[in-house]
Amino acid sequence: MDMSKGDSILVLGAGGQIGTDLVHTLREMHGGSRVVAADLKPQSGSLSDGGPFLQLDVLDAQSVADCIRTHKVKEVYLLAALLSATAEQKMKSAWRLNMEGLFNLLDIAKELPGLRLFWPSSIAVFGPTTPRDLTPQFTVMEPSTVYGISKQAGERWCEYYHHKFGVDVRSLRYPGLISYKAQPGGGTTDYAVDIYHQALDKGEYTCFLREDTALPMMYMPDAIRATLELMAAPPERVKIRSSYNLAGISFTPAQIAAQIAQHVPGFSIRYAPDYRQEIADSWPNSIDDSRASEDWGWSCRYNLESMTTDMLKHLKAERQLA
Ligand code: NAD
Ligand code: AKB
Numbered sequence: 001m002d003m004s005k006g007d008s009i010l011v012l013g014a015g016g017q018i019g020t021d022l023v024h025t026l027r028e029m030h031g032g033s034r035v036v037a038a039d040l041k042p043q044s045g046s047l048s049d050g051g052p053f054l055q056l057d058v059l060d061a062q063s064v065a066d067c068i069r070t071h072k073v074k075e076v077y078l079l080a081a082l083l084s085a086t087a088e089q090k091m092k093s094a095w096r097l098n099m100e101g102l103f104n105l106l107d108i109a110k111e112l113p114g115l116r117l118f119w120p121s122s123i124a125v126f127g128p129t130t131p132r133d134l135t136p137q138f139t140v141m142e143p144s145t146v147y148g149i150s151k152q153a154g155e156r157w158c159e160y161y162h163h164k165f166g167v168d169v170r171s172l173r174y175p176g177l178i179s180y181k182a183q184p185g186g187g188t189t190d191y192a193v194d195i196y197h198q199a200l201d202k203g204e205y206t207c208f209l210r211e212d213t214a215l216p217m218m219y220m221p222d223a224i225r226a227t228l229e230l231m232a233a234p235p236e237r238v239k240i241r242s243s244y245n246l247a248g249i250s251f252t253p254a255q256i257a258a259q260i261a262q263h264v265p266g267f268s269i270r271y272a273p274d275y276r277q278e279i280a281d282s283w284p285n286s287i288d289d290s291r292a293s294e295d296w297g298w299s300c301r302y303n304l305e306s307m308t309t310d311m312l313k314h315l316k317a318e319r320q321l322a
Contacts, residue, residue: 003074008034010073012058012101013080014047015039018120018174020182021220022077022227027051029228036071040080058101065108068115075231077118078105084124084279086186087147098150106157109167117169118231121155121243123216124148125173128282135284137245137291144282155242162241170230171243172223175287178307179220180314188279192217192256196311199264200319208274211254214285218248219302219310226298233296240291247287249304259308 003009009030014023014037024046026035032051037043040057047053052071056063058080068076080101087094102119109115126135127142143149151173161167176189184190191207192215198205209215218226226246230238251259257269292298302310 003030003034006072007074008036008071009075009077010036010038010068010071011077011079012038012056012064012105013040013078014053015041015043016079017177017179017182017184018220018223019077019079020047021179021224022079023047024050024181025224025228036067036073038067058104059097061104061107064104068108068112074114075116075118076105076109077227078102079120081120081150082147083185083187084122084145084147085188085190085276087150088145088275088279091146094146095150098147099153102154102157106161106167106169109169110161110165113166115168116231117167118227119154119158119169119171121151121171121173122147123173123175123283123287125152125155125243126282126284130284132285134286134288135245136288137240145279148282159242168235169241170238171241172226172230172246172292173243173287174223174246175216175218175248177218177220177223178311180311180318181220188276188283189215189217191253195253195256195260195269196308196315199260199267200312200315203264203266204268204270205257207253207257207269207271208276209253209271209280210273210277211269211271212252213277213280214250214252215280215283216247216250216285216287218246218300219307222248222300222302225301226292229298230292230296237296239295244292244295244298245287245289246292246298247289248300249302249307250286251304256304256308259304260312263308263312
């Protein structure tokens with residue numbers, strides 16, 4: 001998207017797992033001063049030092065609208081949400097944050113033609129009746145989690161605001177995301193990040209999912225690239241305005257453990273499934289993202305092996321510096 005002098009980009013929920021990486025990449029691309037990071041919680045480090053940072057609640061529509069006008073914001077990334085595991089524990093506040101936060105931004109975008117909005121959906125929109133392997137873009141969607149219901153409703157509203165009011169909202173159904181820069185925030189796929197940390201720190205890991213639970217996952221650099229490619233695509237190429245399927249790597253806890261063991265000799269894993277198993281069991285094993293490839297040229301780069309090598313390289317370097 002063309003950004004004139006003085007225009008900026010706003011990332012809401014910037015302190016989380018995706019925001020930490022996204023703000024960093026956007027500031028490298030556009031310069032620190034043009035990327036406003038905002039979160040409910042105060043932040044330290046590069047998020048607040050590398051450019052403007054605001055403490056902001058996405059449920060406070062007036063403050064969000066004021067921020068967008070004051071900073072001449074042309075692109076908003078709305079990342080504030082409660083994820084699947086937390087949402088099961090905090091049903092009403094998850095629904096409120098995930099839905100009202102989105103409505104606030106859709107209503108602001110409706111009044112500001114030219115504002116482009118990114119809102120992430122999730123593989124959680126699918127449910128137990130969805131075909132589990134290579135889940136198609138258009139298929140049965142009967143999510144059985146609070147989080148999945150909020151994502152499915154959000155997708156319908158995004159499409160509605162696009163068709164009714166011309167809002168340029170774009171979305172991806174992210175799989176479980178894996179990164180070394182930030183810890184995940186209360187999801188069912190979080191084990192696939194924690195396992196790397198525990199492998200290096202303790203040489204063993206207790207997994208809250210069964211060993212054969214295959215789930216769609218993706219390494220964060222691919223997820224950030226997908227997000228930026230979708231946001232940069234000409235509007236006519238963004239044909240799906242609910243949310244695009246996005247596939248990465250599908251693996252089980254046993255498979256990721258075997259891959260880690262090749263780098264961390266003696267690494268062992270045990271399994272103690274908890275309430276998150278039921279959530280994982282309702283999600284697909286793998287995803288068909290051919291529409292993202294056809295419409296705006298998406299293709300994933302990392303596999304389980306290259307992701308593991310890169311994750312462990314960075315996490316080891318961090319530990320040497322500490
Ligand atoms: P996260 O939990 O790591 O971060 C969310 C951030 O939002 C936190 O920093 C939190 O402080 C902030 N926040 C919470 N309430 C807020 C409020 N009222 N106002 C402003 N900020 C608030 O989440 P994430 O993993 O970075 O996910 C971001 C988005 O991507 C979410 O919509 C999530 O559903 C979606 N998603 C994430 C994944 C994943 O694996 N991380 C997968 C699929 C979809
Ligand atoms: C979660 O596990 O809740 C997230 C997601 C797949 O949406 N990582």
